[in-house]
Amino acid sequence: MALPKQDEDFPAWYQEVVKTAELAEPSLARGTMVIRPYGYAIWEGIQRAVDDRIKATGHQNLYFPLFIPSRLLEKEAEHVEGFAPEVAVVTHAGGSDLEEPLVVRPTSETLIWATYAKWIQSYRDLPLLYNQWANVVRWEMRPRMFLRTTEFLWQEGHTAHETEQEAVEETLRILNEVYLDAYEEVMAIPAHAGRKSASERFPGAVETYTVEALMRDRKSLQACTSHYLGQNFAKAYGVRFLNRGGEQEEAYATSWGLSTRAVGAVIMTHGDDQGLRLPPALAPVQVVIVPIFRSDEERSRVMEAAAKLAGGIDARVHVDDREERPGFKFNHWELRGVPVRIEIGPRDLDADQVTVAARLTGEKEAVPFGQLAARVGALLDETQRGLREQAREFREAHTFRPADLAEMGALLKDPGGFMLTPWCGSEE
């Protein structure tokens, strides 16, 4: 029943939360998971936040196929070398061996740039600012729910530009205005944006930038990446355009992705020994109302009042009318991280008030009917800020300063890279 303590066994805590809060469960093929409705609703919240920002920065969504002819993958040397160990290949289909094997995309640069070659002739065709929401497959050694699954969901943006400067600006715009902003404002996760070391760079990239966040086990999580790809893919796939000077030139590329791993980041940043704590901006249920009653007479009084109050609150409200005891329901919703709980029983009704409990602090307070909507709204705001503030304090307490890093110079192979916690490095 009770969760393992974070301090005692963080991996066990994580797995148990994912399972008992009904976010996801392992599926039958190794390393794959079933994302359950509550977990998927959290992912949909992240998708909305990211998709809104992708569109606000001028991008459009499109969709490329799952299969990539294997020959195509081989054209960019670093890229194929980097991904070869983890690609899944279809060699048999339709009852016979395929003449040319099909790679299940581990990422789509190859297919997309082979296609861009047909779409780009002139500087007038640029830039191409496209994104897709898709599933990809990477045969990783050690799968972990949400953090590293064989198949995962993500968005991958692929843009083509006229100049290096424009492409570099695009890479950083996505990093800051899309990813960092979504993490800060919606997921309430304060994060470091930075540049990866050469050894951690995306295969085929000139430069890789990431957002890294500190989890409560004091390990860093690579929360997304944004790559400046230079002309590498344009050269490999023959994407040339006539530039303003009348000369043929290869286009400059970026790619960037954020995956279902972000759900894991939310769990591991905010969760406590009682379970999840979801930032209100992301929570599928922001307010849960737990009616309390004994007799049928009390029941109808309380349920009527609960329905009325629910309608007056401007938030995602759920009334838990199951035949369970109140204490069971309190734990149920705390485990699922619902920010605000309203308890309403005969004692409350007699006093024209309800009892409001905040997941952030665990505190309860009596709130008169007339002030409920305003108080709930304020509590949701406080929770959104409070979670981010707690995460920021935790990060500050466990992040090494440049002075600390200087003393550990030997550990820093590349001054461009960064480490949050030198003793354990980057977890993902």
Place this chain on the structure above:
RNA sequence: CGGGACGUAGCGCAGCUUGGUAGCGCGCAGCGUUCGGGACGCUGAGGUCGCGGGUUCAAAUCCCGCCGUCCCGACCA
């Protein structure tokens, strides 16, 4: 792929050393009592003991092989 642990009811486990009727807790179903922080009683359903082979009159238990899961490492959104 290297090191470690483990596969017995939906979940968590005992039983294995010393072979002989497959058990416990939680959960699940029905009924009753309960209900302001994870309720209790009674009744009941639920099992090819991971898979395959071997030894034996007899295998959850002993032997061999395989598969899978979890943790630590290298790789990774």
